[in-house]
Amino acid sequence: MxxxxxxxxxxxxxxxxxxxxxxxxxxxxxxxxxxxxxxxxxxxxxxxxxxxxxxxxxxxxxxxxxxxxxxxxxxxxxxxxxxxxxxxxxxxxxxxxxxxxxxxxxxxxxxxxxxxxxxxxxxxxxxxxxxxxxxxxxxxxxxxxxxxxxxxxxxxxxxxxxxxxxxxxxxxxxxxxxxxxxxxxxxxxxxxxxxxxxxxxxxxxxxxxxxxxxxxxxxxxxxxxxxxxxxxxxxxxxxxxxxxxxxxxxxxxxxxQGGLEAMAARNARKSSLLYDYIDAQSFYRCPVARPDRSWMNVTFTLADAALDTAFLDGAKAAGLPGLKGHRLVGGMRASLYNAMDAAGVQALVDYMREFTRTRG
Amino acid sequence: MxxxxxxxxxxxxxxxxxxxxxxxxxxxxxxxxxxxxxxxxxxxxxxxxxxxxxxxxxxxxxxxxxxxxxxxxxxxxxxxxxxxxxxxxxxxxxxxxxxxxxxxxxxxxxxxxxxxxxxxxxxxxxxxxxxxxxxxxxxxxxxxxxxxxxxxxxxxxxxxxxxxxxxxxxxxxxxxxxxxxxxxxxxxxxxxxxxxxxxxxxxxxxxxxxxxxxxxxxxxxxxxxxxxxxxxxxxxxxxxxxxxxxxxxxxxxxxxQGGLEAMAARNARKSSLLYDYIDAQSFYRCPVARPDRSWMNVTFTLADAALDTAFLDGAKAAGLPGLKGHRLVGGMRASLYNAMDAAGVQALVDYMREFTRTRG
The missing domain is CATH 3.40.640.10 (Type I PLP-dependent aspartate aminotransferase-like (Major domain))
Structure with missing residues (x-):
């Protein structure tokens, strides 16, 4: 398993x-x-x-x-x-x-x-x-x-x-x-x-x-x-x-886990980990205004939408499924609900970095 | 278990x-x-x-x-x-x-x-x-x-x-x-x-x-x-x-299991097992007219309603829970849905017989 x-x-x-x-x-x-x-x-x-x-x-x-x-x-x-x-x-x-x-x-x-x-x-x-x-x-x-x-x-x-x-x-x-x-x-x-x-x-x-x-x-x-x-x-x-x-x-x-204060701290940290990476490079981009970005659903796009499928297929193969954005808006979406741990978010960031190195 | x-x-x-x-x-x-x-x-x-x-x-x-x-x-x-x-x-x-x-x-x-x-x-x-x-x-x-x-x-x-x-x-x-x-x-x-x-x-x-x-x-x-x-x-x-x-x-x-024909045959058999026992003695009685009796929910009463609690407690202790009738009608109800096997119904009949021997 x-x-x-x-x-x-x-x-x-x-x-x-x-x-x-x-x-x-x-x-x-x-x-x-x-x-x-x-x-x-x-x-x-x-x-x-x-x-x-x-x-x-x-x-x-x-x-x-x-x-x-x-x-x-x-x-x-x-x-x-x-x-x-x-x-x-x-x-x-x-x-x-x-x-x-x-x-x-x-x-x-x-x-x-x-x-x-x-x-x-x-x-x-x-x-x-x-x-x-x-x-x-x-x-x-x-x-x-x-x-x-x-x-x-x-x-x-x-x-x-x-x-x-x-x-x-x-x-x-x-x-x-x-x-x-x-x-x-x-x-x-x-x-x-x-x-x-x-x-x-x-x-x-x-x-x-x-x-x-x-x-x-x-x-x-x-x-x-x-x-x-x-x-x-x-x-x-x-x-x-x-x-x-x-x-x-x-x-x-x-x-x-410590209740909702602990959840809030953890969720703020998890989303920052991903947003900070996105903002620090130029291949991925988050379309949402910074003050209004969600802790739960991080949306982002690739600089070249033609690579979306390769990105998603690679992610799934790497054990990171569910990243496809909603059909109405396209792009990518990483949902970081309470049960997603920081290791999962780190694994995603690592994958995204590796993807830009080989395909970006 | x-x-x-x-x-x-x-x-x-x-x-x-x-x-x-x-x-x-x-x-x-x-x-x-x-x-x-x-x-x-x-x-x-x-x-x-x-x-x-x-x-x-x-x-x-x-x-x-x-x-x-x-x-x-x-x-x-x-x-x-x-x-x-x-x-x-x-x-x-x-x-x-x-x-x-x-x-x-x-x-x-x-x-x-x-x-x-x-x-x-x-x-x-x-x-x-x-x-x-x-x-x-x-x-x-x-x-x-x-x-x-x-x-x-x-x-x-x-x-x-x-x-x-x-x-x-x-x-x-x-x-x-x-x-x-x-x-x-x-x-x-x-x-x-x-x-x-x-x-x-x-x-x-x-x-x-x-x-x-x-x-x-x-x-x-x-x-x-x-x-x-x-x-x-x-x-x-x-x-x-x-x-x-x-x-x-x-x-x-x-x-x-053989589909719905097989289920029907099995359900008819299971309910008959219980109704036949009820009709063959006088302590338990099914209030429903014979042609209209349910295959799924068999309702019955005890000759002495003061024994209802003892009946239910004994049944539960014998691994036969869920027999209490709905609060609106009282009495007993044995639900014999598809997943209830004949052995379960036989166990109930055996318990009912034993209950009348000791308490009836």
């Missing part, structure tokens, strides 16, 4: 120790004589797994007591519809900050439920930076303000929390969830697909301030009613149990 | 050989150097897993070419809303046959989208049989006819396909999916949560005739638009990859 350094943008690399634990208890979870996959979600063994995962998540993020933590299905894309159906509460408008593909998708989906107001977007259609806050035009009747702290595809990240007054802040943290501390109390709602920093695809986390929920669109299916999900402790129907369990192990792994 | 005979109603027992394979390739799927949980859903390794699972499912069920097979999230409960949002197509009414808790839940959810018409329900509120077909009052303007071939909670099963003329037949096969052949061409739509006969919770299968899709409720989130999901081959967003993969292994296991 030879594990690779997996730079995939998601589903993504998971901590080896977590996978080893999953493997060791796959046929018999702690003497129950069954796999977690086979457990009734309403019996004690799984209830203990579920409760512990929520407690660990609350502890790591220091989630205030007036916020509900929901374990849902459908991915962040489902939330693009589910959020307005829960949070518009009779209003028609929400504000959107456009920084890349994912915030644009959220706007498109919102149109089914109301009139989106774009507070700012890059003027020339180049999503390589965050529009300066002093250019944002906030509306005065928005039900909430939606933004994407980290744009997975472009590699653009907001490193500060937007200042939007009293309007509830809604943030799609899918690709930067748990990569650093989050000031949860500054948000109305945080959501994230699990498949980057948390666990397997198929689980979606929603953290929502409880005063915002309970007033839903009449056509909202009940399994996506935040109040109903909260009241049933995310067991209104059968949850994605196995993804919940693996995510719980990842949360324990994060705690063992 | 001592595996139990797990009678849980779902999530439920899975074939041991499948779990062993999952375990063996958990850290490195076929030389990729990564777990299936870590794979991009758009790269070749996972695409091959996904495509093969769909092909095996189509082969097992002999799905006609004009039906789409969708791999979705949210469970059958989400479908209770998603189905009317896709299939009402401007109409207001659908017919419902009430046979237990799950068909009643479907009616309740439907009220958000239209006016349900109940074609029949047990007169005295006792959901212990299927109302006779000659008592059904079909409406003449129904967009579809919804029923639940197997009611997981009551243990009531329709062993024949309802005759409803040209109205599209919609069937919640969650707890009897893959337990026997299905004449797919007689249905407009079939759906099933995976967590009984197919795989881990978090995956929902929808098989739908393609002429029925594409005309949706304006508030339907796009990830639940059957046409959009079909057009993207169930990859409109990140699917529940790991559940899809495990389900694919279960499908191969079913094929290796």
């Amino acid at each position: 030879s594990r690779v350094h997996n730079f995939s943008a998601g589903p993504a690399t998971l901590p080896l120790s977590v996978l080893e634990q999953v493997q060791s208890e796959l046929l018999d979870w702690r003497g129950t004589g069954m796999s977690v996959m086979e457990m009734s979600h309403r019996d004690k063994p799984f209830m203990s797994i579920a409760t512990e995962a929520e407690a660990d998540l609350r502890e790591l993020l220091d989630v205030p007591a007036n916020y509900k933590v929901l374990f849902m299905q459908g991915g962040a894309t489902a939330q693009f519809g589910v959020i307005p159906m829960n949070l518009l509460r009779g209003r028609d408008r929400a504000d959107f900050l456009l920084t890349g593909v994912w915030s644009r998708k959220a706007v498109m989906e919102f149109r089914r439920y109301g009139t989106p107001h774009v507070v700012a977007e890059p003027a020339d259609g180049r999503y390589d930076h965050v529009p300066a806050a002093d250019t944002w035009s906030l509306s005065d009747d928005a039900a909430y303000f939606h933004y994407t702290p980290n744009e997975t595809i472009e590699g653009v990240e907001l490193h500060d929390v937007p200042e939007v007054g009293t309007v509830p802040l809604v943030a799609d943290f899918s690709s930067s969830f748990l990569s650093r501390p989050i000031e949860v109390e500054r948000y109305g709602l945080i959501f994230a697909g699990a498949q980057k920093n948390l666990g397997p695809a198929g689980l979606t986390i929603v953290i929502v301030r409880e005063d915002l929920i309970g007033q839903t669109h009449p056509a909202l299916p009940s399994v996506f009613d935040y109040k109903a999900v909260a009241d049933s402790e995310s067991m209104l129907n059968t949850p994605p149990c196995f993804a919940w369990y693996v995510s719980g192990l990842v949360l324990k792994w994060i705690k063992a | 001592s595996r139990v005979h797990n009678f849980s109603a779902g999530p439920a027992t899975l074939p041991l050989s499948v779990l062993e394979q999952v375990q063996s390739e958990l850290l490195d799927w076929r030389g990729t150097g990564m777990s299936v949980m870590e794979m991009s859903h758009r790269d070749k390794p996972f695409m091959s897993i996904a495509t093969e699972a769909e092909a095996d499912l189509r082969e097992l069920l002999d799905v006609p070419a004009n039906y789409k097979v969708l791999f979705m999230q949210g469970g059958a409960t989400a479908q209770f809303g998603v189905i009317p949002m896709n299939l009402l197509r401007g109409r207001d009414r659908a017919d419902f046959l009430l046979t237990g808790v799950w068909s009643r839940k479907a009616v309740m959810e439907f009220r958000r989208y239209g006016t349900p018409h109940v074609v029949a329900e047990p007169a005295d509120g006792r959901y212990d049989h299927v109302p006779a077909a000659d008592t059904w009052s079909l409406s003449d303007d129904a967009a579809y006819f919804h029923y639940t071939p197997n009611e997981t909670i009551e243990g009531v099963e329709l062993h024949d396909v309802p005759e409803v003329g040209t109205v599209p037949l919609v069937a919640d096969f969650s707890s009897s999916f893959l337990s026997r052949p299905i004449e797919v061409e007689r249905y407009g739509l079939i759906f099933a949560g995976a967590q009984k006969n197919l795989g881990p919770a978090g995956l929902t299968i929808v098989i739908v005739r393609e002429d029925l899709i594409g005309q949706t409720h304006p508030a339907l989130p796009s990830v639940f638009d059957y046409k959009a999901v079909a057009d993207s081959e169930s990859m409109l967003n990140t699917p529940p990859c790991f559940a899809w993969y495990v389900s694919g292994l279960v499908l191969k296991w079913i094929k290796a």
